[in-house]
Amino acid sequence: MLCRGFQSRICAQQPWSRPCAIVARTRWSPQSGVPSRSFRWNAFQRQRQETEKAQARVPDDAPVKVEVTEVSRPESAEKPQPASRNANAAPNADIQSEKSISNKEQRKVDLAIMREMVRYLWPKGDLGTKFRVSSALGLLVAAKVLNVNVPFYFKNIVDSMNIDFMSVGGTAWTVAGSMLIAYGVTRIGAAVFTELRNAVFASVAQKAIRNVARNVFAHLLRLDLNFHLSRQTGGLTRALDRGTKGISFLLTSMLFHIFPTILEISLVCGILTYNYGASFAAITAGTMVAYSAFTITTTSWRTKFRRQANAADNQGATVAVDTLINYEAVKYFNNEKYEVDRYDKALKQYEDASIKVTTSLALLNSGQNIIFSGALAAMMYMAANGVATGTLTVGDLVMVNQLVFQLSVPLNFLGSVYRELRQSLLDMETLFNLQKVNVTVKEVANPRPLALTKGGEIRFENVQFGYNTNRPILKNLSMTIPAGKKVAIVGPSGCGKSTILRLLFRSYDVQGGKIFIDGQDIKEVSLDSLRQSIGVVPQDTPLFNATIEHNIRYGRIDASPEDVRKAAQRAQIHDHISRLPEGYDTKVGERGLMISGGEKQRLAVSRLLLKDPPLLFFDEATSALDTYTEQTVMQNINSILKEKKRTSLFVAHRLRTIFDSDIIFVLRDGVVAEQGTHPELLELKGLYAELWSAQEVTLGQDPELERNLDEERRS
Numbered sequence: 001m002l003c004r005g006f007q008s009r010i011c012a013q014q015p016w017s018r019p020c021a022i023v024a025r026t027r028w029s030p031q032s033g034v035p036s037r038s039f040r041w042n043a044f045q046r047q048r049q050e051t052e053k054a055q056a057r058v059p060d061d062a063p064v065k066v067e068v069t070e071v072s073r074p075e076s077a078e079k080p081q082p083a084s085r086n087a088n089a090a091p092n093a094d095i096q097s098e099k100s101i102s103n104k105e106q107r108k109v110d111l112a113i114m115r116e117m118v119r120y121l122w123p124k125g126d127l128g129t130k131f132r133v134s135s136a137l138g139l140l141v142a143a144k145v146l147n148v149n150v151p152f153y154f155k156n157i158v159d160s161m162n163i164d165f166m167s168v169g170g171t172a173w174t175v176a177g178s179m180l181i182a183y184g185v186t187r188i189g190a191a192v193f194t195e196l197r198n199a200v201f202a203s204v205a206q207k208a209i210r211n212v213a214r215n216v217f218a219h220l221l222r223l224d225l226n227f228h229l230s231r232q233t234g235g236l237t238r239a240l241d242r243g244t245k246g247i248s249f250l251l252t253s254m255l256f257h258i259f260p261t262i263l264e265i266s267l268v269c270g271i272l273t274y275n276y277g278a279s280f281a282a283i284t285a286g287t288m289v290a291y292s293a294f295t296i297t298t299t300s301w302r303t304k305f306r307r308q309a310n311a312a313d314n315q316g317a318t319v320a321v322d323t324l325i326n327y328e329a330v331k332y333f334n335n336e337k338y339e340v341d342r343y344d345k346a347l348k349q350y351e352d353a354s355i356k357v358t359t360s361l362a363l364l365n366s367g368q369n370i371i372f373s374g375a376l377a378a379m380m381y382m383a384a385n386g387v388a389t390g391t392l393t394v395g396d397l398v399m400v401n402q403l404v405f406q407l408s409v410p411l412n413f414l415g416s417v418y419r420e421l422r423q424s425l426l427d428m429e430t431l432f433n434l435q436k437v438n439v440t441v442k443e444v445a446n447p448r449p450l451a452l453t454k455g456g457e458i459r460f461e462n463v464q465f466g467y468n469t470n471r472p473i474l475k476n477l478s479m480t481i482p483a484g485k486k487v488a489i490v491g492p493s494g495c496g497k498s499t500i501l502r503l504l505f506r507s508y509d510v511q512g513g514k515i516f517i518d519g520q521d522i523k524e525v526s527l528d529s530l531r532q533s534i535g536v537v538p539q540d541t542p543l544f545n546a547t548i549e550h551n552i553r554y555g556r557i558d559a560s561p562e563d564v565r566k567a568a569q570r571a572q573i574h575d576h577i578s579r580l581p582e583g584y585d586t587k588v589g590e591r592g593l594m595i596s597g598g599e600k601q602r603l604a605v606s607r608l609l610l611k612d613p614p615l616l617f618f619d620e621a622t623s624a625l626d627t628y629t630e631q632t633v634m635q636n637i638n639s640i641l642k643e644k645k646r647t648s649l650f651v652a653h654r655l656r657t658i659f660d661s662d663i664i665f666v667l668r669d670g671v672v673a674e675q676g677t678h679p680e681l682l683e684l685k686g687l688y689a690e691l692w693s694a695q696e697v698t699l700g701q702d703p704e705l706e707r708n709l710d711e712e713r714r715s
Ligand SMILES: Nc1ncnc2c1ncn2[C@@H]1O[C@H](COP(=O)(O)OP(=O)(O)OP(=O)(O)O)[C@@H](O)[C@H]1O
Pocket: 037, 229, 467, 468, 473, 492, 493, 494, 495, 496, 497, 498, 499, 500
């Protein structure tokens, strides 16, 4: 009669067995015949991001879904986990605090996080949330009280049925009807209150998640470029994802698991002591202590197997994604077997670790069963003894059994709740640490907005800068870019051309010297006004996985569709977009993978033209375009610059795109080595003249290009 079914279903998934569609394109640099720098960089970024994404897909040995119908025996089951919470044990090494901390310090950190969470449970001035939390607690206590009443009705039913129906007469209804109704109503009440409690509390947890996630995301966007370049994007999103899920878990487990389990154990011990004496309660309390200690110790021990499995899983995913992204490279070098072996090595490690996870789970379950069943048997013996000596009824025996049995439900999940709680605290620590990262590019107190009083003259005064202290990139660089002029910066690869643009945009701050715009130190003006005044077409076009229209409009969110089309026309991409089946609604794919490099660059130019800022920076903005398109785009840009008298700064390797600049700065070894107009620099017969003649040789082999250049020179 007491036997009920407890079922658990475990869904294991090999995460990297999912189909993976990867599109790889190679663009070749016309000059060198090797993939262009921007392509290589893009490919590297793509590969890195794909790898990180795959790393986020980590399996969990815990069951994805555990269905509890009714309880028959204290069988250990891993806690039901939110389906998406599958990467819980993967190391957050990229964001977590680098130094390992002692247990004592860790406890302090954990307590601080819990205190922080209490603020979300009981927020100052938020009566609605307080009301919900109080109601949820009320429902919880009511459900638990009803729950411990069920065995009482059960006992009374058993005792009242213990008569000779033949001689006394009557039916089950006349003898125990009211008890049966009370039994049913109490059980239903306990279940309904529990569900109501979940429903009432849902918005508290979700509100907390939203607040924390929004604050962290806003902080991430405020952080410096350097932070983002040195961190793995996948790691950041993983931290955000796990941290916010950790909040939900911590809040619910604090309120609905730990507290109610303690409440229920206390109630049961109290009832047992009151009804049957302290010996029953002592066994129950002792069992709970032994059970909890065994579960926590064993769970801590077996966590390392889960970590190993996750690490092997990460490794497998990394190898698989890396190999598939570099499919062409694998084929070119016939390395299929090598890659399969690498993949299989990770699979083998995963297999070994997973076996340990399963066997250690069996040990945990067995130990829990032995402790629980041993105690239950002892109590049954004591109760049976009571029945034999006439101090207890059969109903008492049943009640003792059921009271203790009911405790097995929360205890079943103790192991996984403990493990998850630890992981949630770790994830949340990572999340809160992110919020503590400082912004290094800061504004002065009460900054003035940038005022372009002279039309946008840019002056570098003895600027020193290096990404690493031991490798200076710019060494006392001084130069003046006159307002309203087209200026170019050229020089060997890696000499710091793009760095100059990053310093102007204040993605980094100079380490020595100053940069002025119209006489104002850029450190003294507000970041918002500075960045508002500058438009950049970067080397690697950042595109969103959205429509072409959205990507162009990103330059000015409130632009009309006509403005978007006008900008596209000027960037020589409108006709092409119009010919696409979905026109401006065409999706460009992740990071613009579904369109060509030249199309991406023209979208970036359109976006900049739509923003129409007073200062324009082009960092190899047309390097992926064919000669004809490049000439046309440049002509359009030049006419806009002249017409609107914009200050513009071009970084270019293809000198024919900048030879008509008002000033050309030639950078070498962190300083300006030469400067002047194209003819002046040719006269100098220095580095620029060398570069030009090297490129002219190439140009000489291209009659069409020559024709275009001649035309442009004439115009
Ligand atoms: N975030 C960074 N951290 C460390 N070093 C960097 C970083 N960004 C660039 N560098 C290094 O600084 C140097 C200058 O980089 P920059 O991008 O300014 O060169 P560039 O002249 O624009 O090169 P290219 O013509 O190839 O685009 C390079 O050696 C580059 O490797």
